[in-house]
Amino acid sequence: MYFTSSLLVAALLGVAQAQTPSGFKPEVKAKLDVMFNSTAVSAPGKLLTKAETGSQPQIAVAGNAVNGSGMYMFVMMDLDVPGQGTNTTRRVLLHAMNTGFKASSQKISSGSTLLTSTEKGPAAYIAPGPPATDTMPHRYVEMLFAQPDDLAVKATDFADTSARIGFDLDSFMTKNKLGMPLAANFFTVDGKASAASTPARSGSAGMPKSTAAPFTGSARAVDFSLGLAGVLGGLVVAAI
Numbered sequence: 001m002y003f004t005s006s007l008l009v010a011a012l013l014g015v016a017q018a019q020t021p022s023g024f025k026p027e028v029k030a031k032l033d034v035m036f037n038s039t040a041v042s043a044p045g046k047l048l049t050k051a052e053t054g055s056q057p058q059i060a061v062a063g064n065a066v067n068g069s070g071m072y073m074f075v076m077m078d079l080d081v082p083g084q085g086t087n088t089t090r091r092v093l094l095h096a097m098n099t100g101f102k103a104s105s106q107k108i109s110s111g112s113t114l115l116t117s118t119e120k121g122p123a124a125y126i127a128p129g130p131p132a133t134d135t136m137p138h139r140y141v142e143m144l145f146a147q148p149d150d151l152a153v154k155a156t157d158f159a160d161t162s163a164r165i166g167f168d169l170d171s172f173m174t175k176n177k178l179g180m181p182l183a184a185n186f187f188t189v190d191g192k193a194s195a196a197s198t199p200a201r202s203g204s205a206g207m208p209k210s211t212a213a214p215f216t217g218s219a220r221a222v223d224f225s226l227g228l229a230g231v232l233g234g235l236v237v238a239a240i
């Protein structure tokens, strides 16, 4: 397991570490457990591969953050999509927005409550696909929100990838009257195949200059037939 010394110190002191990248607003301190088939985001910023993140993760959160009657939504975005042409400003891409999550009766090994939804949208999961030519790993932020009863988002709002580029979380939250995220997490994926063994970065390195490479992440086929046992991999699941 990989810990930066500051994370270790924070853990020893019981200090709440931000789960969101440095400088990201809103900053979130509560951890969203994000679990892919074969691996979990064990520490914020953990470096994962494209293969590991190829299908939608399962999510779980501390039981006191949710209740049995609440409805929740999951949002995931890439903060580091290269700018277009000579524009060096990186852009946000909405990778997933899934509504209809409810607390299940299952807990993962950390004691967190597994959240489940039968809904695939309104924005179906797009697997991370940072360009192989990019200069840095991309940061992928995941957030859990309480879902407003009158949320008015449609799959057609996000039907094609171009409608997801430049996703503005602040205005989305304001427009849809979302409260602050209940929990969050983030991981990183490096487009360079050789980067698989690089340790996790803290996300505090700021925004390096973009390459002029076009965004090459494509909307890959999404697999929602996730068997729970398979998805949770080695994580122990205990029904309560």
Ligand SMILES: *[C@@H]1O[C@H](CO)[C@@H](O)[C@H](O)[C@H]1NC(C)=O
Pocket (backbone or CB within 6 Å): 066, 067, 068, 069, 070, 071, 146, 147
């Ligand atoms: C359950 O949580 C939801 C979302 O945070 C909240 O809107 C609702 O009031 C809560 N219900 C109870 C009974 O606490």
Ligand SMILES: *[C@@H]1O[C@H](CO)[C@@H](O)[C@H](O)[C@H]1NC(C)=O
Pocket (backbone or CB within 6 Å): 083, 084, 087, 088, 089, 090, 091, 166
């Ligand atoms: C560069 O891209 C950013 C983000 O998409 C945009 O806000 C800005 O207007 C662009 N600048 C130019 C000169 O096109």
Ligand SMILES: *[C@@H]1O[C@H](CO)[C@@H](O)[C@H](O)[C@H]1NC(C)=O
Pocket (backbone or CB within 6 Å): 037, 051, 052, 053, 054, 055, 223, 225, 226, 227, 228, 229, 230, 231
């Ligand atoms: C994840 O597991 C599901 C079944 O449990 C499988 O269908 C899917 O292909 C797996 N995805 C990856 C990326 O391994």
